[in-house]
């Protein structure tokens with residue numbers, strides 16, 4: 057092994073050992089106020105992730121396999137601690153096959169944190185990260201986007217593709233902002249749809265649930281009949297997992313399936329997400345981050361006209377690109 061690489065690896069594992077000592081100290085220091093514990097942990101994690109990011113920048117170009125192996129070893133060494141947060145445990149164990157499933161997102165939406173101990177300190181740090189804040193802000197953005205439009209359109213047919221827990225819809229119903237829209241929520245995962253039904257509670261009968269796979273729509277370049285004629289389509293937390301060709305074909309299918317004058321709102325995490333290193337190293341949660349140009353290009357390649365596209369962020373200085381695309 058190249059001497060430069062071994063010295064970077066050595067420095068990294070020293071930082072891992074220092075982090076583990078910090079965690080041991082916090083686990084035994086039960087009297088420290090939770091805020092103080094979270095501050096110490098946050099600082100330790102920041103130092104560790106800087107070290108991981110630096111190692112990554114050395115290994116990624118020339119030794120990608122060593123990078124993957126090092127990330128596995130890192131997770132083996134640290135997962136017992138990180139799994140004290142049920143949120144990170146779910147991302148790591150992937151009970152639905154991938155990180156970022158409906159139940160994990162709903163922990164963020166409902167601010168579900170461990171109640172005490174070092175797990176509490178870990179959740180305090182986690183829920184304050186830019187990525188988690190962006191996920192919650194993104195939900196608020198989509199609610200404003202939908203509420204403004206359903207009030208202007210009569211009987212809008214609204215599709216939520218990859219709907220997950222349906223917190224967007226539940227919040228809109230609670231706020232009386234659904235107007236006379238007909239909502240169709242779509243997910244590939246029957247467990248997500250069953251969960252969404254429970255979240256929607258008394259409103260569930262007002263919603264049409266469809267189990268369908270977006271990748272099949274991309275392959276067919278068409279949406280199922282139940283989704284055809286949509287006036288408004290939203291999709292969050294899906295495109296960040298789709299490689300370019302599938303994403304373009306899915307946009308083509310959604311465009312073809314929309315009513316004339318319809319609109320799409322699609323989100324994608326932007327390049328430069330400061331929580332990326334933590335997500336990938338600690339939680340094995342890998343997203344496809346895109347620049348504004350890369351994301352907009354998907355829409356152009358799918359046949360949208362440049363003048364029909366608008367790209368914003370979920371919040372000022374935010375991390376999620378939110379593209380509104382008009383079907384003309």
Ligand SMILES: C[S@@+](CC[C@H](N)C(=O)[O-])C[C@H]1O[C@@H](n2cnc3c(N)ncnc32)[C@H](O)[C@@H]1O
Nearest residue numbers: 158218219220243244245248269270271292293
């Ligand atoms: C990150 S969650 C986002 C949920 C919701 N859109 C939100 O932002 O709260 C991702 C959801 O996408 C669904 N999903 C993943 N791949 C899918 C696919 N190929 N077709 C349909 N749904 C999919 C998952 O089952 C999960 O519920």
